[in-house]
Amino acid sequence: MHPAASTSELRFALALAALALLAACGPSPDRVEQLHVFGTLAELRLRDAPPGQAQASLAEIAALLNQREREWHAWQDSxxxxxxxxxxxxxxxxxxxxxxxxxxxxxxxxxxxxxxxxxxxxxxxxxxxxxxxxxxxxxxxxxxxxxxxxxxxxxxxxxxxxxxxxxxTPNPRTQLDFDAVAEGAAAEEVLAILRRHGIRHALVNLGGDVVALAPAGAAPWQVSLRDPFGGVLGSVALGDAEALFTSGNYNKFRQSAAGARQPHILDPRTARPARGTAAVVVLHADPVLADAAASALFVAGPSGFEAMARRLGLGCALMVTDENELLVTMAMKARLTLLRDPVPLGPPLDLGPACVAGPAR
Known part of the structure; x- marks a missing residue:
């Protein structure tokens, strides 16, 4: 999260103004609202939502996300x-x-x-x-x-x-930073608000991490996947109450004078940036688990991908290595349309047919 807390009230006012303009435009299949929260762009797409319900839900969501910025920011006053x-x-x-x-x-x-x-x-x-x-x-x-x-x-x-x-805590070095799970937790709250206002068809994108609502019989949402080597890697079909979360080396990174890139995702075992991974994608019904799992898999790297996916009960996950190799589960492959083909690092992994099991107890 990288918000500017001093501008949150302005963002909220702008959000309400944009929302009023949307509501005045009359019926349309999709209503789209954009907010700058957690240091990134959040987009909410509501399909076939009555204007009153859309306005009420989006106003509540804007207020919630600004409040979470003030509570969860890891380095500005919070x-x-x-x-x-x-x-x-x-x-x-x-x-x-x-x-x-x-x-x-x-x-x-x-x-x-x-x-x-x-x-x-x-x-x-x-x-x-x-x-x-x-x-x-x-x-x-x-x-x-x-x-x-x-x-x-x-x-x-x-x-x-x-x-x-x-x-x-007994350890004064403990410094909480929920960056690897905050968007999942916020997405969970956003879905609850939408449901409470009777919104049943929506796509919520928090800086590239996506959660969906879809009524029975509706076509799935097609969500694009960013390619860590540039452009779009492919797309995934996302159904009701499903979350698609990613971790990658392409947004937040260190760069040496020679151009070498180090991702912002750190390996606690080495105290250094994780190595070997370019991007991870996790599909699950639990946004918080999906968010945390994407980071854990990124740190685990290619050699630890399968074991970590099994530990976390993930049926749907993929990894693109920094050598442009692909690791993917069978269930994810069935949901995935690739626009290019990274080098397969072995056959698809059979971790079960479902995408929603969760960690073993």
Whole structure:
């Protein structure tokens, strides 16, 4: 998330003005609203929605997303930066309900991913320079001694204690950064708002991560996949209550003077940017799981793709390696239309016919 909190009220006012203009235009198959939230462009596409219901739902969504920016921002003034400052002082701290909920969702997912997804590594993210809105980053990298010190005292989200709304941790290096799961959690709330207002046919795109609603009998939404090597890789058919989440090396990255690219997704085991992966796509019914899983698979890399997908109960996932090789599950391949063919890194993996199972218990 890279919002500018000082402009959130202006964004909200502009959103309402645009919404009023949409409602005045009369009936149309799709109503499209765009908002700048979480440092990216969110687009909501409502199909065959009555104007009153569309206006009410979109206004509520705009207010919600701006509130989540103020609560979840990892480096500008927010509830999360206040919590992180208390952790650094060794103090317990009260958190808003939304942060407590994110923490409770993240802890079992981190455990299921063997710590490859871990929102407690915000200090490491900052040390690598990724707490910024300006990319690519070309500042000096952390020293080997700094990274070694971090590894020796590595914080873990599973160590954070929750007592009602009070949070505490035994490790002052714990710095929460929910970037790898915030859009999934926000998407879940957006779908709940749409359903509450009677909206049954919609596509919600939060910076390239997509969730869908579709009534029975409706054609699936066709969602494009960005190619990490440029252009469009292909498309996936998305049905009702399905989420498509991605992680890639193409938006937020470091770049050396020689042009070498390092992704913003960090491997907690090495304290360095993950290697070997160019992009990951996960399709699932749970947006929070899909979001976290995309990051965990990216860190796992080509050699760990199958094992991590099995750990997380993923039936539908794919990876494009930084050597332009493709790893894909059978269930994802059945939903996928490719516009180009990366080199297959083995046959499609049979991880089950469903896309929605979730982590093994």
């Amino acid at each position: 509830d999360l930066t206040r919590i992180n400052a208390a952790f650094a002082r060794g103090e317990a701290v009260e958190a808003p309900d939304s942060v407590v909920a994110l923490l409770r969702r993240s802890q079992p997912l981190s455990e299921a991913s063997d710590g490859l997804f871990d929102p407690a590594i915000g200090g490491l993210v900052g040390a690598w320079g990724f707490h910024t809105s300006s990319f690519p980053i070309m500042t000096p990298v952390p020293s080997d001694s700094q990274l070694q010190a971090w590894r020796e005292q590595r914080p873990r989200i599973t160590e954070v204690r929750v007592d009602g709304r009070m949070l505490s």
